[in-house]
Amino acid sequence: MFRFFFRKFNYLTGLFKTKKPPKHENSGETEGTDDLKFHRSLKRNLSLLKSTLGESCDLILREFSFGTEPEIYAALIFIDGLVDKAMINESILQPLLYDTRLAGVDQEFSLAGMKAISRRMLAAGEVKLTDKPDKAISHILAGDSLLLVDKDSQALIINLRGWKARSVEDPKTESVVRGPREGFTETLLTNTAMLRRKLKEPGLRIESFVIGKRTRTDVALVYLQEIVKPGLVEEIRQRLRRIDTDSILESGYIEEFIEDHPFSLFATIGNSEKPDTVAAKILEGRAAILIDGTPFVLTVPMLFIENFQSAEDYYSRPYFSSLVRMLRFLSFFISIMAPAVYVALNTFHQELLPTPLLITMASAHEGVPFPSVVEAIGMVVVFEILREAGIRLPRPVGQAISIVGALVIGEAAVSAGLVGAPMVIVVSLMAISSFVVPAQLDAGVVIRLILTVLAGFMGALGISIGLLFILIHLCSLSSFGYPYLSPLSPFSPGGLKDVFVRVPFWAMSKRPYRLSRHDGLRQKPDLMPLKASSKE
Amino acid sequence: MKKDNIAGISYPKLFFFLLLTLTLITLPGCWNRRELDTLAIVAGAAIDKIPGEEKIRITAQVINPSAMQSPQTGEMSAGAKEYVNFSETGTTVFEVARKITTFSSRKLYWPHNQVLILSEDICKHGISHWIDFFIRDHETRLRVKVLVSEGEARSILEKEAALEKLPAREIGEIVDGLASTSIAPQTTLRDFLCRMLEDSGAPVAPLISLKEKEGKKETQISGTAVFKRTRLVGTLDPFESRGFLFITGKVQSGIILIKCPGSEDLSSLEIINAGSETVPLIKDGKLSVTVKITEEGNLGCQMCGSDLTKPQTWQLLEEKQNKAILAEAMSSVKKAQELRADIFGFGEAFHRKYPLKWNGLKENWDEHFANLEVNIEVESHLRRSGQISLPPHHESRYYKENHL
Structure with missing residues (x-):
């Protein structure tokens, strides 16, 4: 439906503009350097690099010579701040400057060229040979060091990256009482390492992509070869390769480029900050997309019920987890429906209320100058403003917001008679409930407003029409080809073990939701703990 | 992409869908804000x-x-x-x-x-x-x-x-x-x-x-x-009213006053549970109704000083309770027949049991009702005596009280 309007809109704007075929700015530039190779002359190579990278103050060009007879001229190029300088001194400069002179370099050595240097002289772990300047440049920009030697058209890319990075900390968005406390960081390699540590299987595949013409963001696609359905990985690869943009700064960019339903209110791609959560999802047959520069990792495909699952569900006892699971469903409904139901009861269905409750509500509404629907929408909007302000403001000022919010909205508005006290309670209840299912917070805000307006026009009928539309919409959604509402629709009884309740692990022998390949068996089917057998 | 669909929904389907939505909004009826x-x-x-x-x-x-x-x-x-x-x-x-x-x-x-x-x-x-x-x-x-x-x-x-x-x-x-x-x-x-x-x-x-x-x-x-x-x-009056409720099986609770066996002092019994069954009968053209009242009660309070929980006295109490209920029920039947108003719904009982004969009866049912033979059988029991069995003023106590 949205697609339809979007297309009409595009058509209208097209009327006023003459269409030009989209042209990428960078396309011409890269073509020129594509098949360019390093020259044998160091001077020419250096001037090529200088002209490409310009006079940046953080670009360091160290020219030196090593060996005694003949003396060989060389240059080391790296970006200040992206490399570990101590390591560069220790593993490149020191061996080349001192050790070659001490040992004496023979004729054979200099003829053998770069390979021999890397094999004999460099004390660095990761060294690559290249003769392509554009590849060399992108490596320099990513933090590698480049070693150029005179009279040689090969260059050495030496990985001695090292920069200031945030250490592994508690994830801010998904805190748990019981469970691992580490969260992903902004550095891609730290993140992949965290996943490796959880999944030590050789079948863990980490495929690398570079997306973004200008940001050249490293993106990693992680999955378990044996579990994931092959079609899914191919589909993700294709969608990732399709992205031809100039910048990827956060996982949200990628999410919007690859999702199935770009106009939907609901997120069809999951994200998490916790390695254990992501590892669990990979183990269920999903794939993870890690993006350099953000601790948020995307997981696909995403199902609607994932909104109601939390890592801790699997770490605490099944009874408690199941209860909390159901509470989350309840909270979700409260958070989207509470103001709407209150408005509907207040303006259409007074006969549905028990008499004493009606009297209480009537006396609270007495003297309130607005219709209930205006009152409700006003309060919901005020709450959203307060929430937004609370997040964005610097922390010391943020405290003031909660005081103003509590005092002005909670107390003053009621005693001034602008808002009824029950409305404050309803909105607070809605606000608290909305944080129980944080994954759908943004969808919830919109749905809530729509339902409240519908309730203001048509009462319970409006609410049911609204919910029906949402249900129809949810049924039509899919995530990378998987029905969004599964295992509820299409119904699969096996998947229900992890929806409204969380059954014990020994009862979940199969991976849920048919996401994985084969029969999805993940453990022996009869693992229920036995009673202590008689001692032999 | 073909133009005959919107987001995968074909136009006829979409039209049908919108029509359904429209009916959903307009059909339910009253709209009053x-x-x-x-x-x-x-x-x-x-x-x-x-x-x-x-x-x-x-x-x-x-x-x-x-x-x-x-x-x-x-x-x-x-x-x-x-x-x-x-x-x-x-x-x-x-x-x-x-x-x-x-x-x-x-x-x-x-x-x-x-x-x-x-x-x-x-x-x-x-x-x-x-x-x-x-x-x-x-x-x-x-x-x-x-x-x-x-x-x-x-x-x-x-x-x-x-x-x-x-x-x-x-x-x-x-x-x-x-x-x-x-x-x-x-x-x-x-x-x-x-x-x-x-x-x-x-x-x-x-x-x-x-x-x-x-x-x-x-x-x-x-x-x-x-x-x-x-x-x-x-x-x-309240007495007849409860009799009426006993016959219709609607008594939920209440207090029955009876005299203690062998004394003029009163005891009050609490009704815990009561029910009734109405059996209409037409025999040789004569109408009669048998009402079976069942009741269970507890001893709630006694004014006399004797031990009422002895099996013999307990049985006597139950009999007295029976009589009291019977008296209440009979008085209500008498009053209703005087008023010629079938408040008990006996007519409906006949209607249900003898649907064909009822057509002949209903014309002058008031007459039939006024002359209806009503037999009432009461089966009542006393279950518990509260938290004590002997009263605090039992004859065996050393003190004697003179109440009223």
Whole structure:
């Protein structure tokens, strides 16, 4: 439906503009350097690099010579701040400057060229040979060091990256009482390492992509070869390769480029900050997309019920987890429906209320100058403003917001008679409930407003029409080809073990939701703990 | 992409979908948006007859929400009453209800009406055309409690409530409280209507009156009003009322007074459980009804000093209980036959058991009922004696008390 309007809109704007075929700015530039190779002359190579990278103050060009007879001229190029300088001194400069002179370099050595240097002289772990300047440049920009030697058209890319990075900390968005406390960081390699540590299987595949013409963001696609359905990985690869943009700064960019339903209110791609959560999802047959520069990792495909699952569900006892699971469903409904139901009861269905409750509500509404629907929408909007302000403001000022919010909205508005006290309670209840299912917070805000307006026009009928539309919409959604509402629709009884309740692990022998390949068996089917057998 | 679909939905499908949506919005019917502060919530209504005229006066007790605020949240508006009684006269109920809008700022809102009090006067003239509105209108509810007032109905609504804020609510609670005494039936408009429309229709309703007690007036349930079809024909006193409830199996609780075996002192027994079964019989053209009443009770209080829990005395108590229940039931049958009003629904019992013969019976059922042979069998038991078995004033105690 949205697609339809979007297309009409595009058509209208097209009327006023003459269409030009989209042209990428960078396309011409890269073509020129594509098949360019390093020259044998160091001077020419250096001037090529200088002209490409310009006079940046953080670009360091160290020219030196090593060996005694003949003396060989060389240059080391790296970006200040992206490399570990101590390591560069220790593993490149020191061996080349001192050790070659001490040992004496023979004729054979200099003829053998770069390979021999890397094999004999460099004390660095990761060294690559290249003769392509554009590849060399992108490596320099990513933090590698480049070693150029005179009279040689090969260059050495030496990985001695090292920069200031945030250490592994508690994830801010998904805190748990019981469970691992580490969260992903902004550095891609730290993140992949965290996943490796959880999944030590050789079948863990980490495929690398570079997306973004200008940001050249490293993106990693992680999955378990044996579990994931092959079609899914191919589909993700294709969608990732399709992205031809100039910048990827956060996982949200990628999410919007690859999702199935770009106009939907609901997120069809999951994200998490916790390695254990992501590892669990990979183990269920999903794939993870890690993006350099953000601790948020995307997981696909995403199902609607994932909104109601939390890592801790699997770490605490099944009874408690199941209860909390159901509470989350309840909270979700409260958070989207509470103001709407209150408005509907207040303006259409007074006969549905028990008499004493009606009297209480009537006396609270007495003297309130607005219709209930205006009152409700006003309060919901005020709450959203307060929430937004609370997040964005610097922390010391943020405290003031909660005081103003509590005092002005909670107390003053009621005693001034602008808002009824029950409305404050309803909105607070809605606000608290909305944080129980944080994954759908943004969808919830919109749905809530729509339902409240519908309730203001048509009462319970409006609410049911609204919910029906949402249900129809949810049924039509899919995530990378998987029905969004599964295992509820299409119904699969096996998947229900992890929806409204969380059954014990020994009862979940199969991976849920048919996401994985084969029969999805993940453990022996009869693992229920036995009673202590008689001692032999 | 082909142009004959939108987001994967083909045009005919989309049209059908939009049509369904449209019907969803338009078909469900009444659409009426009203804010709470535009409603005059009716808590109770009373209908009186204006003497000598074919006119009625309706009194609607309307809640005043601003006076209902609890003292913590809002300032009590000093002197404002929690309710307002609006009265207006006219010839039809609906007309009067609307006329009230001419002097009240808000429109009467009926769904929360607790009680409908009909004056004795109006009941004697037949009430079916006065309750028509309360059945027909979509706002009024059939669950409203129907009462008949001795004397003016309005004065009962006007009597200040003692514990509740609203008199109408207090009357409603009093009717609910009948479950613990069973001295009058609890009648909703629906019950009343059902009985009224039966072939042998004789509806009943609790009778409420203002009684003078120590200089103060109290509203009190004083028995049962007996209707024949739509007219009030008589009343049952509390004793007869409970007999009537025993026969119809509607006794929930209550106190039976009996004399202690071998003494003039009284004991009171609490009814815990009661039921009944009505078996109609036509034998050789003669009609008879057998009512089997079952009852279970506890010893609630004894005034005599003897040990009542001895098996022999316990049995005697049970027999006395049997007799007391039988006496209550018989008195109600006698009264009903005098009034020729089949309040027990015996006619319906015959109707169900002898559907073909009923056609011949219903023409002069009143006659048949008045001469009906009613056999009552009571089977009652005493189960427990409370937390003690011997009374504190047992004969064996060293002290003697002289009560009264």
